[in-house]
Amino acid sequence: MSEVLYIRLNSHADAPIWWLIWSNVEREIIASGELLSAEQLSTLSDKADHRKVVVIVPSQDVTLKSVNVPGKSSRAHKAVVPYMLEDELTEDVDELFFAYSNTKIADEDNNCFIAVVKRQLFRDWLQCLQAANIKCQLMIPEILAMPLEADGWSVAQVDEQIIVRQGQWRGMTLDTSLWTFACEQWLMEDGTPSIASYTTLPNTPEGLVVEQKPQEMLLTLIAQSGQSQFNLLQGEFSVKDDRSPIVKTWAMAAGICLVALLLSLGQKGAALFQLKAQQAQIEQQIIDTYIGAFPETKRVRVSTIRSQLKRKMSGIGSGVNEQSFLMLLSKLGNAYTQVPTFTTTSIKFDSKRGEIRLTASARDYQAFDKFKGELEKMNLLVTQGAQNNQGDLVTGSLSIKERS
Template structure:
């Protein structure tokens, strides 16, 4: 998708929520605004249609930790983290959700990067979005959407708070009182940190170097960052892939193909049974099978079953192209078996053009290339559409014809 809707969530449901529509291709703002509270999210549900949605979690609600965990496997490492941090956390670990980064910027000191959020707050955010009819597959802490500025810390003001990124896996969102308090601590650090700020910031009670950058809207600054180190929607909060309505169409077409195949097998099988069955019995069996598949049929003649089947296929495929549709469907099934990691999200057959249009998603770009090669080996002409990375999934499209 070339446009993305960013929604900066709020710590409390009665607080204002900012939103912005960003063009990935043009790297510019399409629209932006603010709703007064979580209930008002319904007013921007139309902006979420046909766009990827990225939710931004307030940095004040997310604790970032970089750790060195001795473990033989990733699973064992992640199981150990809550208990390693138990004494440092103010809440019981059972009340917290631990989200892990799959890959982060090179950091030789640590092998585990974790974001910690109240489990109840995660439920509340997802409930707010779902109640508004907004489907979201990606959620990122706002501090990790700030630019990395080398040795300097980046900061921007937003809704009376200051969002700060202090390093690869370090950041905070502070109110003005906390900002003033922490300045005393920062001045004691060696070396004393310096800031790059993308908006006017409150004066500090101590001398700390501040470099002014071109002013930016907070959400526009977040949207412009290509590096996304984590998706909080994982584990128990991972988004389940919904079955497309096209699956019903697929099932109907497949059922019809099975009926046609059974009829063909029945005709061929009659040669084995012909010593014990008469021609009349075989014809009656075919008629009975047809009536079982299409119970609303009142009158069936053996001489017209073939033409009637063609009409049934045409009703499903949107035209009289069954001669191309069913063989193409069989070749498509073979390709899916060869690339099981690729999943269909939409399927449409254009009977006039004898063209099958397929929307799919997978975890890697390579899956799309393997699927295209498998189709071409089946003597199909394949045109591959644009591919987009949505969090940890890749989506794309194919147009398929008989070559």
């Protein structure tokens, strides 16, 4: 975003809050102001819309630490660092939040850089912003937002405190009353650095090199110096992804399309399931019909019934015309239905005469007569052969063909 809203929170909700809108394109201030307390943050909610929001928090509430942790696993670092620093911190580590930086410093022996904040204070800051309907994307301690001088320190006075950035991951916050004493201590040390001052400072002892920079308000100085890559908002306080209205619209459209696709697939799946059920039913009917015609068959598969029928037809007679035989045989089906006691024991087909010859058995002579009558209703010519009694059954033969 080309415009950024900077908000400097305070340690206490009833303390003043500064804000500033900065244009990255024009490199100038668009608007700025001061709120009496956190209760007035809601007046900035409109200004926060469609702008990136960067929150600056007091350095006195953030402790910067660096340690040397064996190994390269960031997960292992996060597990062990709080307990490595336990003796150096005044609060219980369970009440503190640890934010980690990917900072790399060439001449630094340590490999893990940490910012420590009281967890409850962190929650208070976020609750104030949430109550004001302000979504913050970046939260930076004052020290790390100050200009980083290549060969010295950068200093700025804010109210009754002085912020000192001493390096990429070093700094301090002093009360103005301690400034002179701190300068004297620095002068007693070897390699006293030069200081770039961006505001008016209290009395500075002679011997300390101070370069006076153009005086700027703290938020203006931070905006001009560029944003730090470090973000306190991580882990349990990570920024939740907030989609733009356009993305939400496209996501909704995609969701509707997905629902339509799922409904379509569901309908097609249901239709396919129904077709498969019908196919299974038809296949079972074919198998049942085949077993009914050839009860001696033990194993039947739909895929092999055609080849089995061909083998059986080859045993009916030589030179069988499959089409004429099947057409004639299909007409016999109704007669079998009408005379269920009529059972065929053998069947032959004479392709030259176009004639089926049946050997059958039934309970009585009337069954033969009825079977013959049903065939004649279909305009078939039926010649009945000799019939004999064999125990409780009557056996006989029939010759059947189409009337010419």
